[in-house]
Amino acid sequence: MTSQNQNDLNIAIAAFQKGELDTAERVCINILSRDSCDAGANYILALINGQKGLKNVAINHFREAIFIAPEYFNYRIALSSYYLEINNPESAIKELEIVLSKVPDSIAAHTNIGTAFKKKGNLEKALAHFDKAAFLFRKPQDKDFINNNRQNEVHPTFSMTRETKLEHDIQQLEFLQSRYPSNVIFSQYANKMLDVLASFRSRNINNGLGSFSELEYEKIYDFYNKILFRPILHDESPILGDHKVNTLLSERFDYKADDIVIIDDFLSEVSLVNVQRYCLESTVWFDTKNDSGYLGAYMHDGFIPSFTLAIQPALREKWEKLFLGKVLKQLWAFKYVSEGEGTRFHADDASINVNLWITPDNCCLDPENSGLTLFPINIPENIAFSYYNNDKNRLNDLIKGREREKLIIPYKCNRAVIFKSRFIHKTSGCKFIPGYENRRINITLLFD
Structure with a gap:
């Protein structure tokens, strides 16, 4: 050229x-x-x-x-x-x-x-x-390999963080050390992150997203936001539980039968225990979402719980009318601080949402207000999805004056809410017992 x-x-x-x-x-x-x-x-x-x-x-x-x-x-x-x-x-x-x-x-x-x-x-x-x-x-790399490739630009996922993200990762590493005491690397990593947290916290306020200093990065770059551990688990058939449709809750709301379905005992006991363990132990919580302090894990980025392959055919068999011809489009999980805000109002670009909570009920201090807030109001089909979903003011205009249609679905472990993806909804704020194992975790599956 x-x-x-x-x-x-x-x-x-x-x-x-x-x-x-x-x-x-x-x-x-x-x-x-x-x-x-x-x-x-x-x-x-x-x-x-x-x-x-x-x-x-x-x-x-x-x-x-x-x-x-x-x-x-x-x-x-x-x-x-x-x-x-x-x-x-x-x-x-x-x-x-x-x-x-x-x-x-x-x-x-x-x-x-x-x-x-x-x-x-x-x-x-x-x-x-x-x-x-x-x-x-x-994958974790030894420091010699990384030092030889330091001329490459560092991806933001490895060079930026928030205070709540560091706090979570330290808690998780300490939890893993208690679960697997012979693997001392977890406590070594946790101690390095404690040092980084102290200096990072001193210059970052309001849980803002910030870059590591050069000294901070030197301490943790070989393991921060890497897949350090994921347990190998196997679900037993059936993976679904009894699927008790919660008629008491349903009677409180006025909507078409198949638009919103509230199911308790969604997963079998074995599958629930496995996914709880997977979410607690797997170091796949790479996405620090916003100033609210919750973290995200995604199917395309290491989050693959043991039920993932089996959930689609199982739901087709159990709920043929809802899931026939639908494929799993996306799977993610959010993990929250013990007390704080949830997500903002939004809709999802799919046909069906399945929102599942997995943290034990005894961890939740306010179940009535720690679940899901939903308006059975569709984002218009004839307008680009992003037009509303990327602008909270436009979404608020859609629900303005329709407060009586709002549904507040209480938190319950192993409860799934199945609803049309284009309905305007948000995960409510939460109030849970402090402590790593008590954090609210919700899993979302999108089908299209």
């Missing part, structure tokens, strides 16, 4: 990143008029036309970039992302299988092919690739 083409490509990239698509397109066309074999210009044109909705033009430019630079596998990965965006998982898989045959440890390729298999309903293959991606991204 000539220096002029490189300079122009940098201009095109900057324009594209600022949303100036016409400028970026014009610069790329000029580059190709001088050199039709410029892979970078074709790649930017692919992204531009993808944003404009010109699918065939975008794919042709991706193909041209790949033909010119077949050894640059990021072009194939980007094409696979576009195929996923336009709901063509089969074509995405073909591209990604080529990448993985040459670069078997590509985190992006494993993540994308996992998403593609999930879209096709092949959850077993999806989970295998998600787990591989999470392991590659978050």
